[in-house]
Amino acid sequence: IMLTQSPATLSVTPGESISLSCRASQSISTNLHWYQQKPNESPRVLIKYASQSISGIPSRFSGSGSGTDFTLNINRVEPEDFSVYYCQQSNSWPLTFGSGTKLEIK
């Protein structure tokens, strides 16, 4: 299953609210998860099963979608949010990631 993330890069000003897209090549129900990776750090999970929150993750991060279209929302981007975001599907083998969206400061 291919996951297509868009845009590849998003330039925003801190305080803006944004949406990142992840589209699957076939239906994956809600078996879609979002990760954040800061430079020189390991990824961390932000959202599981499309919309379920993760303990310790700020509430400004939320997810939605099912089937083939998914969205990660960040309400009022903070300076520490500038990093790369990946989606990943766990619906079927092989497990796959999207190519990532880089969130950069405008």
Add this chain to the structure above:
Amino acid sequence: EVQLVESGGGLVQPGRSLKLSCAASGFTFSNYGMHWIRQAPTKGLEWVASISPSGGSTYYRDSVKGRFTISRDNAKSTLYLQMDSLRSEDTATYYCATDDAISYYFDYWGQGVMVTVSS
């Protein structure tokens, strides 16, 4: 606190072998599926292999099938990745990760270990 610590990386010539280890602590290792994910320099994340809690089921991406072997020692709370017939395209940082014992998403990650395949 969950901790995953990878080791065993380094520089290796094409065609040679390397074995990675991931020492786990802070959770009941034998209850969770474990995974290896890699990231080539400046590239995105790529799933490599997975193993069930008992070790009875294993899964691989096509490009490493027949060359890599994932295994685990539940008594030692340690995950392994035996990498044979290494190629330059295997050069990457390798991360081990847990799942949530229900599905295959990556709940906790190690710090990663670098593998460089070059002559």
